Amino acid sequence: MTTEQRRRSIIRRINLSAAWGEGLDGFDLGVLSVVLPALTTALGLSPVEAGLIGASSLIGIFVGAPLAGWLTDRFGRQRMFTIDILCFIVLGALQAIVTEPWQLFIVRVLLGVAIGAEYAIGAAMLAEFAPNRNRGRRLSALLVCWYGGFLVAVVVAYAMTAGGLSWRWILATSVIPAVGAWIVRLGVPESPRWLLGHGRRAEADRIVERDLGRDYVEREGIMAEREASGGYRELLRGENLRRLLFISVFWACNVAPYFAIFTFAPVVLESLHLSDPAWGTIGVNGLATVGALVGALTIEHVGRRKQLIPPFWIMAAALAVVGIWSGAPVWVTIVCFAVFAFFNALQGNLSAVYPIEIMPTEVRSSAVGVAAAASRIGAAAGTFLLPIGIDTIGTGWCMVIAAVICVIGALVSQVMAPETTGKTLNETSDTSSGATAKSPAKAEAGAGAGA
Template identity: 50%
Template sequence: MTYNSVADTPRSSVDRKRFLIRLTIVVAGGMFIDGYVLGIVGTVIGAITTDLDMSVYGEGLIGAAALIGIFAGGPLGGWAADKFGRKPMFTIDLAMFVVGSVLQFFVDSSWQLFVVRLLMGVAIGAEYSISWPLMAEFAPARLRGRCLSFAEVAWYIGFVVAFVVGFALTALDADWRVILGTSTVPAVILFFGRLGVPESPRWLMSKGRVEEARRIADTWIEDQADRADITGEQQRQGTFRMLFSSRYWRATTFISVFWFCTVTPYFAIATFSASVLAHYGLGEDGLVGAIGVNGVALLGVVVSCLLIERIGRRKLTIPQQWVCAAVLVVIALWASAPPLVVLGCFLVFAFANAMCTALTGVYPGEVLPTELRGIGTGFATAISRVGAAIGTFLFPWSMQDLGAGTTMLVAAGICVVGALVSQALAPETAGRTLTEISTER
């Protein structure tokens, strides 16, 4: 099946469903790579530190390099996607990632590794602000939440697969460069899988390319109501300043703070989960526990993906953040807790955190209009990765100098902030068209 927008003709229902499935897979593939890249470094950070003779600060910097790159790549990719279109950027950013992934095989110093993973992070950041808007603009209203949240399922799969692959190759005495470079394989496959994907009809409509937009919508969008909703798009030029206007500041604040508070504690704990669990007395089982924590997180995001269209967004967003805060407080204050109790608390945290994290891939594509969907998603991506980078960079220092109890209390406080902001600003968007959501302010 090809996707040539020039020669598009109306397709059968089966073809349209196949297209939606394929688009969902290639969008989710980008999130798989993100999770893989951020997870794989946690399996070899010890070997890298020893081989390159790095300090604890250098260790944290390498762990956070890709996150810092995402901070820049998110807004840049969103700006480019809003200006030049979703389609061209959808493959360009993957090409950038493939180049960076290959370069990992050849690094021989800490600064080279930092630069390469920084550039990979730029490509990953662009991925968020390009692929999520594209998916939101093609998905039917009745399935949009599930299609978008499936990308988060793929992220956790990538993170878990990275741990399994990384530790398996480490057991075989593979060089850490080879282990990091394994991200090249899924990236190349995904690059070819994206070739030929059509342009977003909503973006085309917003740019005044009405006939082309209608042709693509009639060809690939199944539901008549969704095709009709696209015709309601207005020709407006989005600017960065509009994100903070009286009309959109609430949406911008919500998606940014919610995302920040959700991923910051998870990245810090999950990236160094083996050493964290060992610190709490799990000893040689720390490695197994680390895989378990990430595996339970995968289960949590799958549950959200399955329930999101049934129970709505808010019920999967707010309560889970309070649960995360509560179990982290227990870990922080119960210093003499048995190791299995600590492990249980971390598993509950991972499950609840993942349930609400699934919504970080849904809300940005829904609450902003087409002309701001790319740059708005990119801005929220950048803010979230500030938190993730700070958490990853400072976590080893905090555990060492401030102690585990204080570190966990700080993480709990971040969860509380996210819960309060979500309670006040999170909208219910289930089953509503993008035009309905973006015009209700």
């Protein structure tokens, strides 16, 4: 096998490893959205307990993402990549034997920790190997796999429910894709960028010579990676902090309405008097998958900012219609949810792109972890409060609040979002002058010419 063939093989494997991990995350959360009503009845859960279990994985992500991000920046991408998927396998199996609400809550929180780790590791690993010309498309495709995993989980869970299988076994089906992901990750090398950043040039050189080729790493700017100290002290100051605030806010405003609505999709759709919540849930999630795919295929041509800002306004309008027009025909409600799901997924791809592209290697995984945790604060709060809100202020007001969250995301992104399309990873993550983050309009114009 030539060096070029080996390089292509390695990058494909890393791409598949990261994509499979994202799909597993979506699968795990999608299964819960379907079985939550059944386990609520089986375990006699109160609305508060149902909300806690619904938000349990998101709570775990809040803890796991920043912790795993720090560990990944400190000890390496490859090692954490393997440890994380093994945790998925063990915890997924434990869901089949829980008997009490508190046991399920703990297992789901720990699964959330593993999901948070996946966010912090997979995209960083892929970006540090991927070629510049299609880095955005590859990173965006991770979210396609997330939505695809969520959709497959919903279909599988409904089919298994119709077959009379227990909610315990339905939740435990996540073990199957987890084992597959573990097999794919065997033999994946460490990131040369991370090795160079930690002064381990000899190891980086060996991987370059064996797996990538000297011409490739020179062309992609990998060998220009500088040695630098990382850690949270470095992350939480100067330009790094400003960029971290941006990715945290836009990510939170993207996922908070989505998780709140679609974790309880059958309940929400039923409260809006839709006759078949199951098909409504599958259909809306199917459109979300299409939206993510469209976003991945167009990101290198449309540009990051155009894929980020307009969808926020479109989602806000769709949710406002559902919330304000209480007597809307069923088809209007379905269309609005479909529009929301499509554009939320199309825009959501950027949560795997911006955090990776605009943060330096030494704090890249830590930044992704913190941003993922920040986003899940809103998502967990929304998921916990939604069933309570439906019982108190009604579904309409809950949708209006979700629309306001989208407006906040649009305003923050307009001011803070840089344009990174067509630039190398070294250029997009350069914080020496702050030009990438501080001049979005100028960067957007330049990217348009480069795209």
